[in-house]
Amino acid sequence: MKNLTKFGIVALLLVSLAGSVFAFSGRGFGNEETRQAIESGDYETWKEAMTSQLTEERFNQMKENHNQMAEKKAGMQEQRESVEAAIEAEDYDAWVLAVETCPRENKFAETVTEENFKTFVAMHNAMQDKDFETAKAFAEELGLEKPEGKMGGRFGHRMHNMPSE
Structure with a gap:
C-alpha cells in the first residue's frame, strides 16, 4: 500500500503541474513574448512576462483546481x-x-x-x-x-x- 500511496501522490503532483501549465497556456508559458525571451536567453524579459501573468484571479482558479483535485483524490x-x-x-x-x-x-x-x-x-x-x-x-x-x-x-x-x- 505504501507504493500505491506514493504513486497517488506523484500522480496528483503531475496532474497539478499539468493544470498549472494549462492555466498559463497562451498567456504565460506559451505566449510570444515569453517564447522570444527564452529563445534569446533574456531572463529579465522572461521574468517580467511570467510575473505579469500572475493575478489574484489566476491564483483563485488554481486554488479551486487544487481543491477539486483533493476532493477527487479523497x-x-x-x-x-x-x-x-x-x-x-x-x-x-x-x-x-x-x-x-x-x-x-x-x-x-x-x-x-x-x-x-x-x-x-x-x-x-x-x-x-x-x-x-x-x-x-x-x-x-x-x-x-x-x-x-x-x-x-x-x-x-x-x-x-x-x-x-
Missing part, C-alpha cells in the same frame, strides 16, 4: 478502500458495487464473475505476498493479460517487470 481513495475491503472479505457482491463506478476497476467486472471471483481473490493475495509467478498464473487463468503480456488495470503496475515466458 473519493478515489475511499473507492479503492471499498474495493480492497471487498476483496479481503471475499465478498463478490460488495466488490461489484465497489468497482461499478470506477472505470479503472470496472474492466475487471467484465471478466471476473461470481464463479471465478475466488481465483481473482487468490491472484490479489498472491500479489500482496509478492508471489508474482502465482499471480501471473491466476491472471492468465482469468484472461486478464494485455496484448503486450502486461497485466491490465489495478495490478498491472506491480507486474510489469515480471519475466515473460
